[in-house]
Structures are given as C-alpha cells and as structure tokens.
Amino acid sequence: MRFLNPIFGLLPILILSLGCNAVEELSAQTGTVExxxxxxxxxxxxxxxxxxxxQMVGDLVEGVSLELSSGDExxxxxxxxxxxxxxxxxxxxxxxxxxxxxxxxxxPPEGELYLGFDFRxxxxxxxxxxxxxxxxxxxxGTGIGLHLGRNGSLSVEDSAGQVxxxxxxxxxxxxxxxxxxxxxxxxxxxxxxxxxxxxxRSGPQVRKSVPVSNxxxxxxxxxxxxxxxxxxxxxxxxxxxxxxxxxxxxxxSLLPFDQLPLAELxxxxxxxxxxxxxxxxxxxxxxxxxxxxxRTVLNPxxxxxxxxxxxxxxLLYRPLPRPPLPSNLSQDELMLMARTEEVRLARRMGIDGxxxxxxxxxxxxxxxxxxxxxxxALLDAARDVDPEFKILPAVYxxxxxxxxGEGDQDADPIEYANSPTIQRILQHPATLRLEDGRVVLxxxxxxxxxxxxxxxxxxxLERQGHPIALVCQFNSYNxxxxxxxIAYGMAHWGPREPRPFDxxxxxxxxxxxxxxxxxxxxxxxxxxxxxxxxxxxxxxxLWHEAIETGADWTFLISWSDYSEQAxxxxxxxxxxxxxxNTYYTQWFKTGEQPPIVRDVLYYFYRxxxxxxxxxxxxxxxxxxxxxxxxxxxxxxxxxxPGTLRIQVGDRLYExxxxxxxxxxxxxLPKGETFTPEFSLLRDGKAEATRKGHFTILDxxxxxxxxxxxxxxxx
Numbered sequence: 085m086r087f088l089n090p091i092f093g094l095l096p097i098l099i100l101s102l103g104c105n106a107v108e109e110l111s112a113q114t115g116t117v118e119x120x121x122x123x124x125x126x127x128x129x130x131x132x133x134x135x136x137x138x139q140m141v142g143d144l145v146e147g148v149s150l151e152l153s154s155g156d157e158x159x160x161x162x163x164x165x166x167x168x169x170x171x172x173x174x175x176x177x178x179x180x181x182x183x184x185x186x187x188x189x190x191x192p193p194e195g196e197l198y199l200g201f202d203f204r205x206x207x208x209x210x211x212x213x214x215x216x217x218x219x220x221x222x223x224x225g226t227g228i229g230l231h232l233g234r235n236g237s238l239s240v241e242d243s244a245g246q247v248x249x250x251x252x253x254x255x256x257x258x259x260x261x262x263x264x265x266x267x268x269x270x271x272x273x274x275x276x277x278x279x280x281x282x283x284x285r286s287g288p289q290v291r292k293s294v295p296v297s298n299x300x301x302x303x304x305x306x307x308x309x310x311x312x313x314x315x316x317x318x319x320x321x322x323x324x325x326x327x328x329x330x331x332x333x334x335x336x337s338l339l340p341f342d343q344l345p346l347a348e349l350x351x352x353x354x355x356x357x358x359x360x361x362x363x364x365x366x367x368x369x370x371x372x373x374x375x376x377x378x379r380t381v382l383n384p385x386x387x388x389x390x391x392x393x394x395x396x397x398x399l400l401y402r403p404l405p406r407p408p409l410p411s412n413l414s415q416d417e418l419m420l421m422a423r424t425e426e427v428r429l430a431r432r433m434g435i436d437g438x439x440x441x442x443x444x445x446x447x448x449x450x451x452x453x454x455x456x457x458x459x460x461a462l463l464d465a466a467r468d469v470d471p472e473f474k475i476l477p478a479v480y481x482x483x484x485x486x487x488x489g490e491g492d493q494d495a496d497p498i499e500y501a502n503s504p505t506i507q508r509i510l511q512h513p514a515t516l517r518l519e520d521g522r523v524v525l526x527x528x529x530x531x532x533x534x535x536x537x538x539x540x541x542x543x544x545l546e547r548q549g550h551p552i553a554l555v556c557q558f559n560s561y562n563x564x565x566x567x568x569x570i571a572y573g574m575a576h577w578g579p580r581e582p583r584p585f586d587x588x589x590x591x592x593x594x595x596x597x598x599x600x601x602x603x604x605x606x607x608x609x610x611x612x613x614x615x616x617x618x619x620x621x622x623x624x625x626l627w628h629e630a631i632e633t634g635a636d637w638t639f640l641i642s643w644s645d646y647s648e649q650a651x652x653x654x655x656x657x658x659x660x661x662x663x664x665n666t667y668y669t670q671w672f673k674t675g676e677q678p679p680i681v682r683d684v685l686y687y688f689y690r691x692x693x694x695x696x697x698x699x700x701x702x703x704x705x706x707x708x709x710x711x712x713x714x715x716x717x718x719x720x721x722x723x724x725p726g727t728l729r730i731q732v733g734d735r736l737y738e739x740x741x742x743x744x745x746x747x748x749x750x751x752l753p754k755g756e757t758f759t760p761e762f763s764l765l766r767d768g769k770a771e772a773t774r775k776g777h778f779t780i781l782d783x784x785x786x787x788x789x790x791x792x793x794x795x796x797x798x
Contacts, residue, residue, distance in 0.1 A: 114337050115193030117404055118658035118794065119777055120327035121306055123187075124378070126166045127691070127781070127788065130154045134170065134185060135779035136759040141309050142183035147176030150183055158202035158323035159278045160260050160374055165384035166396065166700070166785050169323040170308075173206075174214050177315045184217075184309025187325075191302035193333035198407040199306070200262040200326045200373025202278075205233045205255045206319035214318030215311040220263075222299040228271065230261065231311070233320070240273060242296040251275065251290045260324075262288075262371050264407060271296045274371070288371075326373035328405035331365070331653055332429040338797055339663055340721035341678035344670060349434040350472045352673035355637045356435040357476050360426075360462060361645035362455050365403045365652070367422035369413060372405035381646075384786070394702040395609035396786030399646045401656040419457060423465035427473060429652070430643065433666040434673065437474035437516060438462055439526065439639060444479050444495075444503040456505070466514035474516040477509045478526040478557065481533065487560040489534030497533075497540035501548075510550050522553040524572070530556040531563045538570055555599060557639075564594055573597035575639050580606035580615035580649075581710040582622045588633035599637040600630035602668075604661050606649045607790045612702055614789050616710040619688035619717035619749070623661065627668040631675075638672060640665060658777065660686045660793035667721075680721045680744060683772055685728075685796040687762050689716040691788040692781050693754040701786035714752040716760050721745055726771070731761040757782045762796055772798045 119137070128134055130152050144150065150172045157167025174180040199220055208214070215234050221227035229241040238250040238261070250273055253259070258278035265271050274288035308322050336343055343349075366375055380386045381398040392398050406425070409418060430438065440459040443452045459475075466473045481500050483491025500506070509515050509523070516524040530538070538554060545552050553572035558564065564574065574591040578601025588598050603626060605617035617623075630638050644650050651661035664686065670678050694712040695703070706712050720728050720741050728748045730737045737750040758780055763773035778792045 115191050115302065115333060116338065116659065117192050117329040117331055118653065119189040120192060120329060121187045121189065121325045122327065122405060122655055123325050124161070125152055125168045125170060125323060126163055127784065128152055128168065129783045130168055135757065136775060137777060138185045138187055141186050141307060144183065145176055145179035147174070148180040148183060149173045156321045159258050160202050161324055161379055161383055163383050163385050169321040171319065171321045172310055173319040174310065174317050179314050180214070181310055181312055181314050184307060186305060186307040188305050191304050192329035195267055195330040196407040197265045197303065198262065198328040198372060200260065200371060202258060202260050202323040203232055204258045204321040205253060207255050208318035213312060213316045214320065216320040217309055217311045219307045220303050221305045221307065222301040223304050224299065224301060226299040227303055228296050234311070238275060240294050243299055244297045248294045250292050260374060262373060265298065270294055324373060326405055328372050328407050331404050331406055332425050334432065335659065335663065338795065339666060340680045340682050340684040341667055342681055343434065343666065346431065346434060349670060349673050350436060354673045356640065356669050356672065357437050357439045357637070358430055358435055358640040359642035360438040360440045361642050362451065362458065363644045363646045364458060365406065365422055365426050367406045367409065367425055368418050369409045369411045371408055375405065377402040391610040394612050396701050398609060400607065400609060400788060400790045401646060401654050404653050404655060419461045420464055423461040424469055427465045427469045431470055431473050433662065434669045437466065437476060438643065439476045439478055441528065442477050442479045442505050442509065444500050444505050445482050446504045463512045463514045475514050476516045476524050476526055476555070478528055479506055480527060483532055485529060485532055487531045487562065489537065491532035492534055492537045497537050498544050501541045501544035518553055522551045524555055525552045526555040526557055528557045529559050531558055531560060535566045535570055542570060564591060568594040571595045573599045573637060575599035576601055578603045578626070578641055580617065580622065581708045582618040582625050583710065585626065585629060586633060588635050597636040599639055600626065600635035602626050602630065602638050602640045604649060604651050605791055608648055612704040613707055614704060615708040616706055616712055617791055618710065618713055619715065619791055620664065620686065620719050623664060627672065631672050656790055656792040658794045660795055663795060680723050683723055683764055683798050684721045685762055685764060685772060686719040686793060687717065687776055687796065688791045688793045689752060689760060689776065689780065690790065691778050691792055692784050693752060695754060696782065696784055696787055698787050699785040704787055704789050715749040716752050718748040718762050720748065720764065727765040729763040729765060733758045752780065755782050772796055
C-alpha cells in the first residue's frame with residue numbers, strides 16, 4: 085500500500101500506519117529510489133564530462149563544447165572550493181542541437197516524484213538561439229519536457245504535446261527549478277531566482293500547477309540537452325541535479341528471501357534495535373534540491389570545522405532525499421511525519437525499535453534541544469505506527485566523559501532520576517518495557533558513572549514505583565565485572581574492522597542479555613581517519629558472530645550517525661546495508677538461515693584508491709590492525725549456482741558460485757578511471773548485469789574513503 089499523499093494532513097497517515105500493516109507486507113511494490121540522480125558534479129575533474137552514470141547525448145562538432153567548469157558553480161549552494169557546473173557553449177552555425185547528457189535509472193516506486201536542478205541561460209541564448217531542455221521520460225519515450233529558453237520563457241510540455249507557458253526567463257541569471265509530480269493530479273512547477281534569494285525558506289518566486297498526462301509506465305530516464313536550430317548560438321549551464329521518490333516503499337520483492345510476517349519476528353525473544361543519531365532523514369516541507377545537507381555539511385565552502393578541513397566536507401553522505409511535504413504543516417507536525425516515515429522504514433527490516441539519545445537537562449540548548457525533540461517525536465511515531473515497535477531510551481546525564489566514573493562529580497543521581505525527561509519517558513507507551521513491567525534504560529558510555537552512582541538511580545526510580553532494567557553501553561572493558569550486579573544487558577560500541585570480537589564470551593556470565601554490536605564501517609571526516617571495513621565483511625562478520633555465539637540482542641550501530649557510520653538508505657550506500665540487515669535480522673531472530681529464493685547481488689567499493697594523490701585534501705590515515713584494502717566486492721545471494729563476473733576496465737574476472745552466499749573480490753587498480761560492471765551468468769547468458777552506480781576516479785580534490793554500495797536484482 086502506498087504512503088498517502090501528505091496534503092491530507094497527519095490523521096490519514098496515522099490511520100494508515102495503524103490499520104494496514106498486514107496489507108503492506110503483501111504489497112507488490114517493486115520500485116527503488118537508490119539509482120535516482122543525486123549529483124552536484126563537484127567530485128569530478130573540471131574540463132571533462134560527468135562520468136557514469138551520466139552519458140553523453142549527441143555528438144560534439146567544431147565550435148561546440150560541453151564540459152564541467154569550476155567557474156560555473158551554482159550560487160544556490162555556493163561551493164567555492166570544489167564546485168563545478170556543466171557548461172555548453174555553442175558558437176557553431178552548423179550543429180549543436182541535441183547535444184547534452186542523460187541519466188538512466190531504475191523505475192522508482194509509485195507515489196510522488198520530485199525533480200530539481202539549477203540552470204542558467206547564457207548571453208546570446210536569446211529567442212531563436214540555443215535553448216535548454218530537460219526531459220523526464222519513460223522507457224517508451226513518453227513523459228514531461230521542460231523547455232528553458234524557448235521564446236524566452238519557461239514552458240512545460242506533457243506526453244500529449246500540450247505546452248503550458250510558466251514565466252519569462254532572463255539570460256545570464258541562475259535559476260533553481262523544481263517539479264513535483266504526484267501519482268494523480270497536476271504537477272507543481274516552482275522557480276527560484278538566485279539574484280533575489282538563494283535560501284529555500286524564502287519561497288519560490290514562481291509556483292504554478294500544470295496539468296500533465298503522466299506516462300502509464302514509470303520514468304526511467306532524465307535528459308538535459310540543447311534545442312533550437314543548428315545555426316543557433318549561445319549556451320547554458322547545469323548544476324545540482326536531484327530526484328526524490330518514496331524511500332520507504334515496501335521492498336519485500338527486492339530481497340533475496342521471503343521475509344516472515346513482522347508480527348512473527350516481533351515474537352522472538354532475540355531483539356534488534358538500531359541506534360538513532362541526530363541526523364534525521366531530511367523529510368521536511370522544503371525543496372530537497374536545496375536541502376540543509378546540500379548547502380551545509382556536504383558543501384566544503386561551508387565547512388568551518390578545523391578538524392574536518394582536510395576532508396573537504398563535514399560529511400561524506402546523506403539520507404536519500406524525499407519529496408517535500410506541504411508548507412502548511414507546523415514544525416512539530418513535520419518532525420512527527422519525518423520520524424513516522426523512518427519508523428516505518430526501520431520496522432520493515434524486522435527490527436524491534438530504535439535506541440535513541442535523550443538529555444536529562446530540563447533545558448537543553450542548541451543541538452541538544454533538537455536532539456530532545458527528535459527523540460520524543462520518535463516515541464510518538466512508534467506509538468502511532470506499531471505498538472510493538474519500541475524506543476529504548478539512552479538518557480545523557482550531562483556529566484563528564486570517561487571510563488572510570490568521571491561523570492559522578494558533576495551529576496547528581498537523584499536529580500537525574502527525577503529529571504523531567506526521564507519522568508516523561510516513563511509515562512510514554514512506546515518506551516521499551518520488559519514483560520515484568522521494568523522500563524529499559526541505557527546511556528552511551530555507561531561507565532562514565534560508577535556502579536554506585538547507577539545503584540542510586542535505580543533505587544530512586546524503584547522508590548517511585550518505576551523499576552528499571554539497565555542496559556549498559558560500554559566503550560571499554562575494565563569495569564564489566566563491577567557492573568555485573570546491576571546490568572540487565574551489556575552492549576559495546578564494537579569493532580570497526582573484520583576481525584574476531586566475541587563479545588558473548590566476555591560478558592555471558594556477567595549479565596542477563598548479551599547485546600552484540602553490528603557495525604558496517606567507521607569513516608570520520610574529523611581527522612581524516614577510518615578503519616578498514618573490508619567491504620561488507622565487518623557487517624556480515626559481526627552478524628555471524630552474534631548468531632553463532634548465541635547473543636540475545638543486537639544493536640545496529642548506527643542508523644543515522646553520518647559523522648561516523650550510518651546504515652539507513654543513503655547516498656553512496658543505497659539500500660545494501662539496509663537489505664543485508666533485514667536478512668540477518670530474520671536469521672538472528674529465528675536461529676535458522678532464511679532460504680534464498682531470489683538472486684540478488686550486492687556490491688561494495690570505494691570511489692577512489694586509498695593511495696590516490698589528493699589535489700587539495702590529505703591522504704587519510706587508517707586505524708586498527710587491518711591494513712588498507714583496495715578491492716571491489718560482489719556479495720552474491722543466489723537461489724541456484726551461477727557464474728559471477730566483475731569487469732574492471734578491459735579485464736574480466738569470473739568465479740563459480742554455489743547456491744547460497746558467495747563473496748567475490750577483485751583488485752581495485754591504482755591510477756585508472758573506470759566503472760566496474762557486475763554480472764550473474766548461467767549457461768553463458770547474463771541473468772543479471774549492471775554497472776555500479778559510482779565511477780572510480782584516479783583524480784580527486786578530496787578523497788572519498790567511504791565504501792559505496794548498491795543492489796542488483798534480476
């Protein structure tokens with residue numbers, strides 16, 4: 085069942101969430117948003133075309149150029165450090181029409197679809213000169229056309245050829261154009277003028293509803309190209325392309341196994357919680373093409389943090405963008421809707437809830453205040469979506485950090501237990517409770533307080549009639565024995581590299597619940613430091629240990645901490661970590677490996693060699709004991725045996741794979757620019773094949789050390 089159009093407000097969404105869980109599990113939804121265009125062009129070398137997944141359309145002729153230019157960055161983002169725009173210059177009287185670029189993508193899910201981009205028509209592109217066109221098309225070639233400069237104006241053409249004029253355009257001026265296509269009804273066209281405002285909250289200068297005859301088949305291609313007669317001269321610039329669709333669409337048919345009903349998974353005594361950090365999904369009422377992520381933490385010109393300067397941007401990736409919500413919603417309504425979507429998305433993985441941070445301070449400031457509102461919105465969202473989906477509160481005390489009780493002197497345990505935050509959490513129906521009624525309470529770096537301090541907290545809450553079960557989150561090992569008498573569960577922040585950890589052996593005799601850390605990779609722009617994750621090996625290796633050693637719970641670390649590690653559907657990552665966690669969650673909860681009934685390929689690789697020579701940043705340093713690896717990985721889930729193939733430039737690598745799970749790795753060469761291609765063959769024929777979504781570059785300004793990933797289905 086599709087997510088209801090938010091124009092109808094909150095009530096239908098909450099009713100939908102409560103009443104259709106069984107129906108949505110049977111949905112035949114098959115689309116995905118992970119290959120939709122989301123590109124600033126800033127990572128690529130100037131003087132060239134954008135690499136795959138962009139493709140050139142048409143042929144260059146003498147007098148016509150098309151390339152990325154450092155001097156043509158869109159002012160809407162203002163990335164003066166590495167910003168680039170794609171620029172066409174046409175001085176030819178004999179050609180140039182039809183020249184441009186295209187991006188082919190997989191069909192998105194049903195529901196609203198957003199397209200946004202920045203553009204400029206150059207001097208000389210007067211009426212009768214070079215025009216700029218953007219076309220969103222289906223496989224049959226039907227769709228919507230945006231004509232920028234035809235007759236000096238912006239106009240929209242639908243599949244039936246009907247043209248609607250929107251407004252006049254001026255040459256030499258940057259604009260941001262967005263199109264919101266509902267599943268049913270008129271499209272909304274919005275236009276912002278960079279000379280008047282570059283900040284999305286000021287609202288567009290032009291907004292108009294346009295009737296369009298949407299194609300019966302989904303959009304799968306985006307084309308930007310020149311139009312007009314061959315004799316026309318002029319030029320244009322393009323930047324900051326963004327598409328967005330329904331991120332939380334049902335993915336059951338895209339998984340390699342048949343997922344059990346969620347209600348059945350919830351009945352397992354083994355529990356899985358995802359650690360929720362402050363970086364939310366980005367769902368809001370504003371234009372996603374001009375989002376906070378785009379303008380700030382992914383913009384090196386906006387990076388004011390000295391410990392991240394050598395990395396370029398503050399963050400390397402972000403949640404996948406979502407279509408904007410209606411502008412008439414309050415901030416509280418927006419936050420609740422955003423958290424509701426994330427609860428639905430996480431719930432469908434089969435997990436039991438979120439581990440969320442709160443602040444005991446009754447008057448948190450700045451980011452802490454947002455943190456607090458966000459976490460309480462998670463509680464409300466969990467209550468509304470599914471009574472079985474719970475929030476495990478981790479409440480900070482405000483005391484000093486440390487591993488030997490250093491926080492005791494700055495935080496009174498009685499005041500902590502009586503803080504308005506904890507009292508409010510205790511009353512909320514979505515707070516995690518055990519069958520005996522105890523509320524589960526936690527804190528990251530639990531050992532910042534001594535066991536004696538925690539005993540006073542527990543005693544005070546029990547005196548109030550609120551017995552709790554303390555789940556410790558350790559970042560060290562020295563106090564495990566000391567906490568044993570009061571720890572219902574013991575978790576650890578975990579390793580970040582593919583090596584044996586065996587947390588179960590360390591704490592099985594010390595606690596009731598062994599909580600295993602499940603981490604994917606840890607890449608930190610602060611200090612340009614990372615641990616070698618070995619592609620998917622850290623993630624899958626920890627899952628295997630949790631299953632084989634009989635852990636009771638697991639914590640996915642983390643859902644949304646983009647400053648270190650995040651696993652929700654995101655740029656660079658796609659859905660690979662999300663889907664793998666879905667598979668291993670069922671295995672962990674049932675104790676039986678789910679049979680693989682559909683072929684699915686997952687790939688992992690970095691966008692550059694670890695020894696690439698950076699143009700502006702510095703070479704990153706590796707922590708831990710695992711040496712840097714330069715490999716391209718194909719993790720294959722096969723319903724029956726087949727041949728795996730990875731193409732690296734002109735080199736082909738193959739490996740025979742049995743039914744089940746096979747990891748296939750090949751070298752990532754240094755000093756080459758290429759896009760790896762992955763295939764599954766049977767009887768010499770390709771049953772699934774696709775290039776990776778990211779080109780590996782041999783020339784970069786700032787290295788991108790994250791393992792990027794993607795999903796390939798038949």
